[in-house]
Amino acid sequence: MAESKQNDLNYPSGITIERDPHHDPDDLWDDSRVIVNIGPTHPAMHGALRMAAKLNGETIEKSYCEFGFTHRAKEKLGENRTYHQFVVYTDRLNYCSALTNNVIYAMAVERLMGVDVPDRAIWLRMICCELSRIIDHLICVGINAVDLGAFSYFLYGFHQREEAYTLIEKLSGARLTTSYTRIGGLMYDAPEGFEKELKAWVTKTRAVIDEMDKLLTTNKIWRNRTVGVGVFNKEDCLKYSFTGPNARAAGVDIDLRRDQPMMFYKDVEFDVPVAQNGDVYDRYLVRVAEIRQSLNILAQCADKMKRGPIWSSDKRVRIPDKDVIHNTMEGMIYHFKFFMTGFDVPEGEAYTSFEATNGEMGFYIVSKGSPRAHRMRIRGPSVWHYQGLTPMVQGEKLADMVAALGSINIIAGELDR
Amino acid sequence: MDIRKPIPTNCGDWVTRFGETWKTQVAQLRQKFGDQIQEVRMPPEGLTDVPIIYVKKDSLVPVLAFMKSESGFEYGFLSDITATDEEIEPRFEVVYNLFSQSRHWRIRLKIRVGENEDVPTAVSVWPGANWAEREVWDMFGIKFKGHPDLRRILMDVRWQGHPLRKDYPLRGYQLFPEPEEIDTQLLE
Numbered sequence: 001m002a003e004s005k006q007n008d009l010n011y012p013s014g015i016t017i018e019r020d021p022h023h024d025p026d027d028l029w030d031d032s033r034v035i036v037n038i039g040p041t042h043p044a045m046h047g048a049l050r051m052a053a054k055l056n057g058e059t060i061e062k063s064y065c066e067f068g069f070t071h072r073a074k075e076k077l078g079e080n081r082t083y084h085q086f087v088v089y090t091d092r093l094n095y096c097s098a099l100t101n102n103v104i105y106a107m108a109v110e111r112l113m114g115v116d117v118p119d120r121a122i123w124l125r126m127i128c129c130e131l132s133r134i135i136d137h138l139i140c141v142g143i144n145a146v147d148l149g150a151f152s153y154f155l156y157g158f159h160q161r162e163e164a165y166t167l168i169e170k171l172s173g174a175r176l177t178t179s180y181t182r183i184g185g186l187m188y189d190a191p192e193g194f195e196k197e198l199k200a201w202v203t204k205t206r207a208v209i210d211e212m213d214k215l216l217t218t219n220k221i222w223r224n225r226t227v228g229v230g231v232f233n234k235e236d237c238l239k240y241s242f243t244g245p246n247a248r249a250a251g252v253d254i255d256l257r258r259d260q261p262m263m264f265y266k267d268v269e270f271d272v273p274v275a276q277n278g279d280v281y282d283r284y285l286v287r288v289a290e291i292r293q294s295l296n297i298l299a300q301c302a303d304k305m306k307r308g309p310i311w312s313s314d315k316r317v318r319i320p321d322k323d324v325i326h327n328t329m330e331g332m333i334y335h336f337k338f339f340m341t342g343f344d345v346p347e348g349e350a351y352t353s354f355e356a357t358n359g360e361m362g363f364y365i366v367s368k369g370s371p372r373a374h375r376m377r378i379r380g381p382s383v384w385h386y387q388g389l390t391p392m393v394q395g396e397k398l399a400d401m402v403a404a405l406g407s408i409n410i411i412a413g414e415l416d417r
Numbered sequence: 418m419d420i421r422k423p424i425p426t427n428c429g430d431w432v433t434r435f436g437e438t439w440k441t442q443v444a445q446l447r448q449k450f451g452d453q454i455q456e457v458r459m460p461p462e463g464l465t466d467v468p469i470i471y472v473k474k475d476s477l478v479p480v481l482a483f484m485k486s487e488s489g490f491e492y493g494f495l496s497d498i499t500a501t502d503e504e505i506e507p508r509f510e511v512v513y514n515l516f517s518q519s520r521h522w523r524i525r526l527k528i529r530v531g532e533n534e535d536v537p538t539a540v541s542v543w544p545g546a547n548w549a550e551r552e553v554w555d556m557f558g559i560k561f562k563g564h565p566d567l568r569r570i571l572m573d574v575r576w577q578g579h580p581l582r583k584d585y586p587l588r589g590y591q592l593f594p595e596p597e598e599i600d601t602q603l604l605e
Contacts, residue, residue, distance in 0.1 A: 037599050054604040062604045066597075068571040073587075075556075076580060080587050107427050111466065114422030122426055238518075240545035241495050252518070259521045263426050314418070346419035348464035351514050351525065352428075353496065364514065366501055379497040379514075387548045416571065 033061065036398075040069045046143065046405065047412025049386070058397045065389055067415050074417040078376025082342030083109050083183055086376070091177045093378060094414045096139050097132030097357045098178050099168065101414075106181040107262065108352035108363035112345050113183070115314045121185050122263045123305040127198065128171070128180060129263075129354075130294040130301070134205070135164050136357040136409075137245075137287045137294075144284065144406035145216065148225050156212045160205045167201060170194060184317030186310045195302040202295050202302075209291055217285070226280040230404025232392050233278045240388040243381055244359025246408050249286045250278030256355035268300045280407040316343050342371030351379075358382055358409055380414030421461040431467070432460055435522045439468045442490055442524070449483065450476060455529075467523045474528045474536050481526070481542045484515065491517045492524060498539065498549035500557045502583045507531040509559055513539070535562040556581035566603075573597060 034055045040048040048069035054062045074089050081089070090105040091098035103125045110117060117125075138161050142154035165175040170191055172180035180187050216222045232240075237247045247254065255272040257265045273289035275282035311318055319338060324331035347369040353362030359381030366375040385408045392408075393401040423429030443457050453476040458469040472480050484492040492515035501510045513526040530536055538561040539546040550561045551570040558579035561567060569576060573593055578585055 035599060035601060035604060052599045052604060064600075064603045066570075068573075071571045073580065076585075076587055111424065111427050112420050114418035114420060114424065116424050117426070238493060239543060241543065254518050260428065262428055346464075348420035349469075350420060350466040351496070351523070352466075360496065360516075362496060362514070364497065364499060364512070375499075375501045377497070377499045379499075383548060383552075384545055387545060 032056070046410050047415070049405075049410065049412065049415075051389075051401075053398070053401075055398065058399070060393050060396055060398060060401060063390055063393065063401075065386055067383075067386060067412070069416065070412050071416040074378060075376055078373050078378075080372060082371045083345060083373065084339070084342060086373075087182065088177075088179050091179055092413055093380065093417065094136070094356060094358065094361070094382075094411050095176060096411055097136035098176055099128035099132040099172075099180055100354075100356045101361070102179060102181040103129055104352065104354045104356065104361055105363055106183050107354065108350065108365055109183045109345065110312075110317075111350050111352050112348050112365060112367055113314075113316065114346075115184050115312050115317055117185060117312050118309045119264075120189075120305060120308040121310040121312075123301050124171075124186055124190055124310065125181060126263050126265070126268075127298060127301050127305075130297045131164060131168065133357045134291050134294045134298075135161050137291050140406070140409040141284055141287050144280070144403070145222075147402050147406045148222070150216060150219075150222065153212055153215050156208055156215075160201075160208050163201055163204070167194075167198060170197070182311075182317075182319065184312035184314055189310050195305060198302045199299055202299050206292070206295055209288065209295075213288060217288070223281060226284060226403060226407075228277075229280045229396065229400045230392050230407060231277065231279045232388060236388065236391065237278070240391075241384045242359065242388060243384070244355065244357070245283055245286045245290060246359065246385055248273065249275045249282035251276050256353065256360060260353075262354055264301075264304075267304070268297050270294075270297050280403050283407040344369060344371055345373075353379065356381065358385065358411065358414070361414070378414070378417050380417060382410045382412075382415040386410050386415055420464055420466060423461070428466070431522075436460075438522060439524070443468060443470065445487075445489070446470065446480070446483075450480060453480070465525070467525050469525045469527055471527050471529065474530060474534070477526075477528055477537050478539065478541060481513070481539055484524070484526075485542060491519050492522075494518045495539070495543045495546060495549075496523070498546055498553060500553045500559060500581075502557065502581065504583055507534075509557055511536055511553065511559060530559055532558075535560045537562050538564040540564060555579070558582065574600075 036053050036055055038051045040050045050066040052064055053060045077089060078086055090101040093101045138157040142157045145153040169175050172178040172187060232250055234251045237250045237252050253274050258272055270293045273286050275286050320331045320335060325335045345367045347367055349366040351362055351364040353360050361381055362379035364377040365373050368374045392404055447454050453473045454470060455473060456471040458465055460466055484490045494516040496514040496516045499512050503510055507529045509530045511528045511530055516523050536559055538550060548570060550564055553559050554567050555569045555572055556579060574597055575593055576591055
């Protein structure tokens with residue numbers, strides 16, 4: 001709190017005011033705390049999030065956060081839908097990077113079943129993960145900039161996002177809610193010439209990111225608004241289980257792509273950007289550096305991918321081709337049983353986690369041998385990050401809360417499930 | 418073919434990389450905590466991907482603190498706290514997924530809890546467990562003893578029942594025409 005100064009008010013001479021040295025001169029009267037509801041429908045909140053704050057002037061003294069406004073009972077639905085039917089629900093978890101959730105879910109079920117997926121499918125899944133990482137980071141830093149007033153930065157990034165959506169549409173048929181992976185493979189193969197278009201997009205995006213960088217990274221206004229704001233240092237990150245770019249901005253050097261490698265991440269070269277201070281500016285820098293690294297990974301994947309099957313040869317999960325279904329009796333019966341009853345997943349439990357865009361996203365699936373899960377638990381990183389918002393903004397100004405909230409990238413889909 | 422078959426591109430090398438470490442860790446836990454460790458399921462024959470250690474609920478916090486700080490364990494990162502409704506006695510299993518950020522190994526701890534029993538809170542070990550335990554209370558009705566702020570988190574404050582229990586219907590809608598008010602008590 002600021003110290004009270006002796007003659008800070010223009011009182012006529014002869015009048016002295018007894019001042020309490022611990023009294024903030026910005027307070028007009030003692031019960032001047034205002035309780036503000038930054039409600040679920042608010043343009044600066046990302047999705048339906050609610051925060052109630054007790055303000056002293058503009059400083060947040062105490063606050064609490066609430067969520068659950070878009071709770072769609074995914075975990076309960078996971079117990080009532082077959083494993084194949086649940087793929088559609090997974091894209092709506094982190095809807096900014098929908099392909100990643102599909103990939104992690106498919107890997108989770110394949111682990112329980114012991115299903116091996118062919119190489120081309122794995123390379124395509126890696127391309128999906130990295131592409132969705134880039135577009136999610138573009139949203140996060142873009143929206144963070146918009147909240148603080150820098151609108152044209154957002155537009156540069158979003159033009160590249162539109163081109164990325166065209167690529168995703170070529171792969172899966174949909175821009176946002178892709179449902180691209182299947183358990184044991186992928187929905188469709190990549191079309192002819194996809195690798196060339198991907199590499200052209202990568203080259204263009206590299207140039208655009210360099211241009212966008214010049215707008216904000218050394219910009220004095222941006223640095224004034226973001227350096228030292230929303231600081232969450234390394235010990236706090238470990239206490240609150242922060243992962244992903246938020247933790248790496250504070251100095252926690254963990255990246256599950258490097259430390260718990262799945263798919264073919266051992267065969268691609270990439271660096272893991274780590275910053276030190278854990279403020280909004282560092283999170284921005286880490287995200288932009290991660291976009292550059294993901295572009296490198298995409299170029300390497302497009303080079304290393306070879307032709308081949310995209311479906312596993314395991315008969316339990318293979319959806320037969322259309323000519324087999326329409327022309328053979330066994331194919332038709334199998335197709336019917338597959339989609340109506342589902343395939344049995346053997347008994348067991350596994351917690352499969354991977355580096356999604358926001359951090360460690362995990363599926364803890366307990367199976368009792370039936371076609372439906374006994375427990376489908378989705379560990380969404382945004383829950384743990386949103387929990388850290390209250391200690392992060394304690395004592396900060398309200399406008400800094402907006403900057404901090406935008407930087408931790410809370411996506412309401414994986415927060416509420 | 419099930420979880421016992423290791424898939425190389427899907428963390429199939431955990432049993433070969435960490436198998437010996439897990440065995441020594443379980444032996445050390447059994448030596449230190451004795452009969453507080455009820456049961457251990459080792460991968461792969463236990464039909465799981467990491468060792469599952471069933472602990473008696475009264476010694477949960479000492480076991481968690483031991484696993485967090487002891488060298489050779491170093492499970493300093495809490496991945497997740499969740500619960501399962503098993504429909505046998507005791508009814509629930511509270512599951513703690515732990516990760517070691519320095520050594521990159523994972524493990525799972527479970528407690529068996531009956532219907533109206535309390536579980537000691539892990540907030541003293543990790544403050545981030547606060548909301549995860551609130552979610553377990555909200556979804557399953559398992560109370561956490563010593564939790565600073567146990568109230569509903571995903572559901573509306575006026576909701577009746579605990580949705581993820583097996584006897585709660587999938588379409589158990591409850592409608593509230595008025596919005597929730599700010600709880601000024603929380604802002605004191």
